[in-house]
Amino acid sequence: xxxxxxxxxxxxxxxxxxxxxxxxxxxxxxxxxxxxxxxxxxxxxxxxxxxxxxxxxxxxxxxxxxxxxxxxxxxxxxxxxxxxxxxxxxxxxxxxxxxxxxxxxxxxxxxxxxxxxxxxxxxxxxxxxxxxxxxxxxxxxxxxxxxxxxxxxxxxxxxxxxxxxxxxxxxxxxxxxxxxxxxxxxxxxxxxxxxxxxxx
Numbered sequence: 001x002x003x004x005x006x007x008x009x010x011x012x013x014x015x016x017x018x019x020x021x022x023x024x025x026x027x028x029x030x031x032x033x034x035x036x037x038x039x040x041x042x043x044x045x046x047x048x049x050x051x052x053x054x055x056x057x058x059x060x061x062x063x064x065x066x067x068x069x070x071x072x073x074x075x076x077x078x079x080x081x082x083x084x085x086x087x088x089x090x091x092x093x094x095x096x097x098x099x100x101x102x103x104x105x106x107x108x109x110x111x112x113x114x115x116x117x118x119x120x121x122x123x124x125x126x127x128x129x130x131x132x133x134x135x136x137x138x139x140x141x142x143x144x145x146x147x148x149x150x151x152x153x154x155x156x157x158x159x160x161x162x163x164x165x166x167x168x169x170x171x172x173x174x175x176x177x178x179x180x181x182x183x184x185x186x187x188x189x190x191x192x193x194x195x196x197x198x199x200x
Contacts, residue, residue: 014069021056021180022134022141022191023047027090029067036076036093037067043088046181046191050083053090055160057081059180060193065092072097119168123158126151132171133189139177142166144188153188166192174198 014029016039023046027039047053057078066073074097082089115135121128121144129147132140144153158164162179177192 014067016065016067018063018065019136020063021047021193022136022139032067032070034094036079036091039090039092041088041090046183046189050081050088052181053078053081053088056181059161059178062095063092065097074098115171117168117170119166119171119173120150122165122167123162126155128153128156130166132168135171139180139191139193140166141189141191143186144190156188158182158190163195164192 014032016027016029018025018027018039018041023044025044025047026042029037029039031038041047041053043049047056061077061079062075063078064074065076075095076092076097077095078090079093080091082091115132117132119130119132119142121130121142127150129145129150130142131145132142134141144156146152158179160179160181163176164179165174165176167174175197176195178195180191180193182191183189
C-alpha cells in the first residue's frame with residue numbers, strides 16, 4: 001500500500017501557478033501528496049533564480065498556488081529551495097487549500113490584475129512618487145517615478161527589509177510596508193508587503 005502511494009505521488013505531474021512578491025509564475029508540480037508537493041518554477045522577471053526565492057523565504061515563506069489537475073487553490077509555505085540542472089525547484093507545504101476551486105483562483109487572480117495608480121512613498125524624511133503596477137490584499141508592486149516636490153528615483157537608497165510608508169488617494173490606502181524585493185537592474189521597481197493598512 002505504501003509503495004502504491006509513493007508511486008502515485010511520483011507519477012502525478014500537474015501544471016499550476018504560484019503568486020508571490022507581486023509576480024504570477026507558472027510551474028510544473030510533481031510528487032504531490034496530501035501535505036504538499038514539489039514544483040519546478042518557470043523564472044519570472046524579479047523572482048528569477050533560486051537566490052531570489054531564498055531571499056523571499058527569509059521575509060515571508062507563504063505563497064498562493066493553483067494546481068490545475070487537482071483543481072486546488074490556497075496557500076502554501078516554501079519549505080526548501082534547490083537549484084538543480086539550472087532549474088528552480090521548490091518544496092511546498094499546503095496550509096489553507098480548497099479543492100475544486102478553479103473559479104475562486106480566477107477571482108483572486110483578477111483582483112491582482114495590473115492596476116496603475118499614483119502614490120507617495122515616505123522613508124527617512126524623503127518623499128518619492130510612485131505608480132503601482134499591481135496590487136493584492138498582501139501588498140503591491142510599484143515603480144518609482146519623477147514628480148514635483150519629491151526626491152528623484154535615482155536618489156532612492158533602499159534595501160530588502162526596509163520599512164516605508166505609502167499613501168495613495170487613488171487606491172484609498174495608507175499603509176506601513178516592508179520592501180520584499182527590489183529589481184536589481186532598475187533599482188526603482190520593488191515589491192512591498194503590508195505591515196499595517198488603513199483607508200486613506
